[in-house]
Structures are given as C-alpha cells and as structure tokens.
Amino acid sequence: MGTRAVRLLPHQKEQKGEAIIPLINVVFLLLIFLMLVGNPRAPDPFYIDPAQTESERDPTDAQMVIFISSDFQVAFEAVRGKSNVLEAVERAFANDRDEPLEVKADASVDAVQLLHFVQDLKSRGVARIRLVTRAIR
Secondary structure, eight states, rough: OOOOOOOOOOOOOOOOSOOOOHHHHHHHHHHHHHHHHHSOOOOSOOOOBBBOOOOOOOOOOOSOOEOOOOTTOOTTTTSSSSHHHHHHHHTTTTTTTTEEEEEBBBTTTTHHHHHHHHHHHHTTTOEEEEEEEOOOO
C-alpha cells in the first residue's frame, strides 16, 4: 500500500474583533453626503401660502428674505415686527445695496398694505425687491 502525504497548512491567526475601518468609512461617506445634500436654510418663521402667478420663473435661493404672514406679521432673520424689520433691513443693506431682497408674503395679505411696505423698503435703500409667488399648475 502506498503512503499518503499529509499536507499541513500554516497556522492562521484568528482575527480578534470586527474590521472597524470599513464601518468608519461608511459613516464618514454618509456624513459628507448629508452635508452636501442637506438644506442649511432655517424654516419659515410662520406658515405662508404665496400668491399664485402664471410665471415660469424658478424660485431663487436668496440670502435675504422677509416673511409676511396673513395677519401682516413681519419677520427678517431673527427680527420680528414691522419697524424692527425695517431697521434691520436698513442695516443689512448699508454696505451692499445691489443684493436682491425677497418678500415672501401670504396670498391673503392686503395688496395696498404690501405696496406701502415695499415703498418703505425702497426708502430704506433696498434697490431690488422680488415678490415670491408660486406657479399655477
């Protein structure tokens, strides 16, 4: 009878613990994805249903936005109240008068009252004002 050769494999070290590096990579990739996709803009200070228009113009992502609610509560950044907002806008536009200011007003706001407010903004040095609306679909 023949002899059989016994093949011995080198001893493999047992892996202690889980491989944590791939998990860390996935967590950092997810963090980067959320930072790129996330919207850092704060939510509106109160509910506003903008007026409808037939405009095809896309909404912009303006840095300066004034919010006007249906009962004419006015907010700009962290400032509330019409007179306080007008003063804050005047300070904000003291250096850069060419930057556009968006006014996001509720559809139920009185047009005459809104027009007077826009005139107050212009008298405070705001050159470009855009009224935010939503397209009729």
